[in-house]
Amino acid sequence: MNLQNKKWSEEEFYQIREEVLHQWETGQDVNMQEAVDYMKKLPEHKNFSHKLNKAKQGGITLVQPRAGVALVEEHIELLRYLQDEGEADLLPTTIDSYTRQNRYHECERGIEESKKAKHSMLNGFPVVNHGVQNCRRVLEALDLPVQARHGTPDARLLSEIIHAAGWTSNEGGGISYNIPYAKSVSLEKSIRDWQYCDRLVGLYEEMGVEINREPFGPLTGTLVPPSISNTIAILEGLLAAEQGVKNITLGYGQSGNISQDVAAVRALKEQAVEYFKMDGYQINLSTVFHQWMGGFPEDESKAFGIISWGSATAALAGATKVIVKTPHEALGIPTKEANAQGIKATKQTLNLVYGQRMTISREIDLEIEVIKAETKCILDKVCEMGNGDYALGTVRAFAAGVLDIPFAPSKYNAGKVLPVRDYQGAVRYLEYGSVPISRELMDYNRQKLDLRAKEENRPLCFQMVIDDIYAVSRGALVGRPADYAMSERHMQ
Amino acid sequence: MNLQNKKWSEEEFYQIREEVLHQWETGQDVNMQEAVDYMKKLPEHKNFSHKLNKAKQGGITLVQPRAGVALVEEHIELLRYLQDEGEADLLPTTIDSYTRQNRYHECERGIEESKKAKHSMLNGFPVVNHGVQNCRRVLEALDLPVQARHGTPDARLLSEIIHAAGWTSNEGGGISYNIPYAKSVSLEKSIRDWQYCDRLVGLYEEMGVEINREPFGPLTGTLVPPSISNTIAILEGLLAAEQGVKNITLGYGQSGNISQDVAAVRALKEQAVEYFKMDGYQINLSTVFHQWMGGFPEDESKAFGIISWGSATAALAGATKVIVKTPHEALGIPTKEANAQGIKATKQTLNLVYGQRMTISREIDLEIEVIKAETKCILDKVCEMGNGDYALGTVRAFAAGVLDIPFAPSKYNAGKVLPVRDYQGAVRYLEYGSVPISRELMDYNRQKLDLRAKEENRPLCFQMVIDDIYAVSRGALVGRPADYAMSERHMQ
Amino acid sequence: MGKKTIILGVIGADCHAVGNKILDFIFSSAGFDVINIGVLSTQEDFINAAIETDAQAILVSSLYGHGEIDCRGFREKCQETGLDNIILYVGGNLVVGKHEWTDVEKKFLQMGFNRVYPPGCNANDAVKDLEHDLLIRGKSKWRVI
Amino acid sequence: MGKKTIILGVIGADCHAVGNKILDFIFSSAGFDVINIGVLSTQEDFINAAIETDAQAILVSSLYGHGEIDCRGFREKCQETGLDNIILYVGGNLVVGKHEWTDVEKKFLQMGFNRVYPPGCNANDAVKDLEHDLLIRGKSKWRVI
Ligand code: B12
Numbered sequence A, B: 001m002n003l004q005n006k007k008w009s010e011e012e013f014y015q016i017r018e019e020v021l022h023q024w025e026t027g028q029d030v031n032m033q034e035a036v037d038y039m040k041k042l043p044e045h046k047n048f049s050h051k052l053n054k055a056k057q058g059g060i061t062l063v064q065p066r067a068g069v070a071l072v073e074e075h076i077e078l079l080r081y082l083q084d085e086g087e088a089d090l091l092p093t094t095i096d097s098y099t100r101q102n103r104y105h106e107c108e109r110g111i112e113e114s115k116k117a118k119h120s121m122l123n124g125f126p127v128v129n130h131g132v133q134n135c136r137r138v139l140e141a142l143d144l145p146v147q148a149r150h151g152t153p154d155a156r157l158l159s160e161i162i163h164a165a166g167w168t169s170n171e172g173g174g175i176s177y178n179i180p181y182a183k184s185v186s187l188e189k190s191i192r193d194w195q196y197c198d199r200l201v202g203l204y205e206e207m208g209v210e211i212n213r214e215p216f217g218p219l220t221g222t223l224v225p226p227s228i229s230n231t232i233a234i235l236e237g238l239l240a241a242e243q244g245v246k247n248i249t250l251g252y253g254q255s256g257n258i259s260q261d262v263a264a265v266r267a268l269k270e271q272a273v274e275y276f277k278m279d280g281y282q283i284n285l286s287t288v289f290h291q292w293m294g295g296f297p298e299d300e301s302k303a304f305g306i307i308s309w310g311s312a313t314a315a316l317a318g319a320t321k322v323i324v325k326t327p328h329e330a331l332g333i334p335t336k337e338a339n340a341q342g343i344k345a346t347k348q349t350l351n352l353v354y355g356q357r358m359t360i361s362r363e364i365d366l367e368i369e370v371i372k373a374e375t376k377c378i379l380d381k382v383c384e385m386g387n388g389d390y391a392l393g394t395v396r397a398f399a400a401g402v403l404d405i406p407f408a409p410s411k412y413n414a415g416k417v418l419p420v421r422d423y424q425g426a427v428r429y430l431e432y433g434s435v436p437i438s439r440e441l442m443d444y445n446r447q448k449l450d451l452r453a454k455e456e457n458r459p460l461c462f463q464m465v466i467d468d469i470y471a472v473s474r475g476a477l478v479g480r481p482a483d484y485a486m487s488e489r490h491m492q
Numbered sequence C, D: 001m002g003k004k005t006i007i008l009g010v011i012g013a014d015c016h017a018v019g020n021k022i023l024d025f026i027f028s029s030a031g032f033d034v035i036n037i038g039v040l041s042t043q044e045d046f047i048n049a050a051i052e053t054d055a056q057a058i059l060v061s062s063l064y065g066h067g068e069i070d071c072r073g074f075r076e077k078c079q080e081t082g083l084d085n086i087i088l089y090v091g092g093n094l095v096v097g098k099h100e101w102t103d104v105e106k107k108f109l110q111m112g113f114n115r116v117y118p119p120g121c122n123a124n125d126a127v128k129d130l131e132h133d134l135l136i137r138g139k140s141k142w143r144v145i
């Protein structure tokens, strides 16, 4: 295996770069020195890291939507609307699914069809096909920093283009943009390809331009136990840091149980700092909280309830930014109006909660401890399997099922872990597969789950998992059986 | 003063009753024995107390909207919609403002004009003009318990009619439906008139029919310090209990600071139980949490944010029910659709939070202590001023400004108290007027406020109060100055 | 221009007191002599106060939805009592429900109010408007729009 | 009726795996022989699997919005490869954005799918539909609607 968690030499990088920039014709327009000059002239308020830093200092939580359509003018109109009417703090460009699979010919077809149909036939902005100059047009039409958000296992050309265009943040990572997004891309390849993206950012940093990188925290968005997502976030943070990335935002997707969510964000932040320190990286760290990433109800008012609960949790957890859902989530890509509605409900909630923090109770303290301990169990094993190399360790750990992401489509994922909610809605492990959680922590998990089984008067079972998957879209957090009678547990 | 906190004799009651039932022609249709028979035949699920008890046992929070229009058929249609499409748990009938002032001739005019205009020209259902049979038609068209919600200083005839119609809950109280709702009704009169309403409920209880009573917790809905509203809730609870009321729901209006809100609901519940016990009353107590009662923003998405944050707080505080606002709040009485939207966002949030409780941290514990201690300061003084009689004490305390409700229109209210938010949005005392808070507690208050002054770099002042009054409608909890720079306080 | 006395109050069976207190504060701070008759005031209450204090303007609030019913005939009653020159403003949540603002405004302008304000208005703008209207009125006779 | 083999998969560049896993579980539990080709499958992947296993139905999912582009010509390609009798179902968030369901349904029916399901559908209903359609098909030759 020719993979290593080691900073690429410039030689190695530039050699591969030749090839990358030839993957599609627009690669020719990328010129790094020119890009650095361009970015140095950009106003501070269009720099992603700068804006995140200010928010961190002020203790506020920034709001970022998801959005992207096929054509440049329409995309600009969309983002302007989210900026002006929606009051977004940070802007995205969501990339379409063909680009994510490097199928640029299909993008071309999608662009043509969109022109004919007069509405977007693509689920995002085909950034590679549009190329550097068009991306700059997007950035220049706006007053906020722009980030690419996608799900691309091989995002090398994409990354080249967006950074050359002055977009100062890129979401993704070799694990988080492969296992939940692909079926048959090997981890060796995706990790290497993301080392390229990270090294690229590292080079920009060396040349004096700050670029933010954000591993995709929520993974499959569906009942992922916090210790699994935190482990992968930390791993991707370490891999990025090694390539010279300096500004990192680690992410987490809402579970819906407030104690667990607040604990998970704190655990993530604190533990990441520890690991960065241990390995000698100096990282400017921020956090991102994703509003509920699983299935939504079709009713828009109910969707607002979920959006707002996520916003409140983000603020109480003290996340640096929150990624927003919309009232159209269950049905389709939102209109710009629906997207702005999601942002506004979020902002109002954040502003109400601003300055309040979840007061740390013993319960939350315990939850933080548990998440950190579980995460450490997994990370230790990954490190051991890689003989101290996190890149190698990650590949081997996935092969062995030590790393395992629930419901992921990749064939490189064991798919043995089964998550389920406990009686208060916290996500726990029902089946561990080969994830190396200690006996003691398993007991804790089990004890929480047994309470649910008892309350619902049914054994722990796969049906519970299915019920939980549907629960939020049907109006509740926990998928209780239809005949569930309210117990007297909560009596006060 | 011929007022006393003492259970009325039946003689006294029936003597006054003669007069009451003659205030408007529909009074003639009230027959208590027939009403008892009618109510005993009603199914359990239409009894308010019954439904509240079940919720209490199950630890769930029930949802109740506000709603009322001028005409019977339209009112039935409205409530059915809120029941079926909105999924409300409890139904209201909001009474129009002329009825609240006993101006039944003007109601008649409003009814006529509504018929002509083909939409409601009244802001509620004129229950007295419609009379017992029409009110029964309303109840019979529905599957849920119905409560009258109003703001009527003299609600004697209104109460006779609704209970005779089988409506098993009545909101209000001699203080809470006078001081925030009237200008020149003396407290002696309104307390006496509400003793009548309570005695009426007491008589029904004696005859075997359970009727719920709910003092109006939020008062002016505008920055009321929790110790003021809790004091009045407990006083009205005690006055009701003395007249034989058995089922009481005490209320509280959201401040927006979650620690304060959770603490206030807990303090209210615990302290009320203490006082009931002290005075030997056996009360079936529940609690109601009002979503933000002050000014709303016009933007509907933002309104959803506020509604959901209130719902989450209600659930975390463990309130038995929550009163719902709508996305139309800032502009006008909601359409039935907007009303249902408010309920649905609320229900979704409650269901997400169901089973989770705010874990009690030291901070919340302290807040509970503070609210209870402040409340005790005031209650002690009221008791002392009445020589042990809470009714007398209340009248005298208001006269002396010992009881004082911020922003209330009544000339029997001193209006010297000024509330303001602290840096985390908790509502504190800026000016005490004559409210007898102890030195120690004043210091605590002051310390919290000083932090805000420091943070905003301006002295504590009336402008802050004005800013706070507008704040929520302008998108934030605390009314910070326009040039407020995010401090580094929250840095973590 | 004479002295700037204005009558402030909330009309009908309406008890909404918060906006009224704020308007009082803002107009007083702007130098007006504010006679605040408070909530639950009738047309007669407003008019009597205006006559007694020789006020130049009456500022009516209605928040609770019955504004249309409560305000009908106000201008006529002013004229009957000799206040035919007085400036009449009205503001708040003037009708029941959420309606197009322009329709609401038109309705109240037709009823003889000189200016109509929505609930989200900035009270300082109303101060400026009033100063402006009083100035004009000093020059030519005020004309009901 | 013969054996009840069905092909399950998610078409195009679509990686949404959760619904696919659930459909697999539900149809398997209902006694079907489920060949699940998973996410990111091409029309050819579906067709090859159907030929190989002599399947009676193909259940296509598309969640990510490109369903319309990805499904075009699917029925024709089935016919070209001799699968002219096969039952074709499709379901999910089939187009980009929120659209009237009846329009979306019509569009896919016209493309030759026998049944079309919205995202909020109950998968057990689809099981019943398939059992029903297979029964009918046993009797008369299946006709593309
Ligand atoms: C979880 C999720 C993700 C996860 C998926 C993880 C994984 N690998 O599975 C992640 C975060 C990775 C993701 C990524 C993306 N997603 Co996504 N995602 C969702 C979400 C929130 C839930 C999907 C889900 O799991 N639901 C639960 C399962 C049980 O339900 P289901 O998938 O709908 O399947 C059921 C039914 O549809 C039906 N069904 C489906 N197929 C069929 C077929 C037949 C024959 C029958 C009978 C029934 C049937 O039965 C299933 C079982 O009950 C939905 C929105 C929602 N529903 O709330 C968006 C959603 C599907 N995603 C969407 C999009 C656009 C994307 C992205 C392109 C990113 C983006 N632009 O935001 C990428 C796609 C990348 C790619 N290459 O595909 C859009 C699609 C928009 C559209 N059609 O207009 C949605 C609707 C969100 C939105 N409103 O924008 N997503």
Ligand code: B12
Residues within 6 Å of the ligand: B066, B094, B095, B096, B097, B100, B123, B124, B151, B180, B181, B219, B220, B221, B222, B293, B294, B295, B296, B297, B328, B329, B330, B331, B332, B333, B334, B407, B408, B409, B469, C013, C014, C015, C016, C017, C018, C019, C020, C022, C023, C059, C060, C061, C062, C063, C064, C065, C066, C089, C090, C091, C092, C093, C094, C095, C096, C097, C098, C117, C118, C119, C120, C121, C123, C126
């Ligand atoms: C607080 C409140 C209450 C409190 C009032 C306490 C008190 N005594 O003051 C309580 C809870 C008691 C209450 C009761 C009722 N309320 Co109320 N209340 C509100 C609420 C939430 C805020 C009002 C407020 O204080 N705003 C803050 C102040 C600063 O703003 P403001 O009042 O709008 O005043 C400003 C402007 O309007 C403007 N303005 C006002 N008048 C004028 C005049 C002029 C000349 C100018 C230039 C400007 C101007 O300037 C003011 C200062 O900035 C509003 C909804 C909202 N706005 O969000 C409903 C609202 C006003 N209430 C309403 C109703 C219907 C009632 C009730 C009838 C109960 C019910 N059916 O729900 C009762 C009324 C009883 C009665 N007899 O009047 C409705 C009116 C509906 C309509 N018009 O269609 C509203 C709009 C809520 C709703 N959407 O249903 N309410």
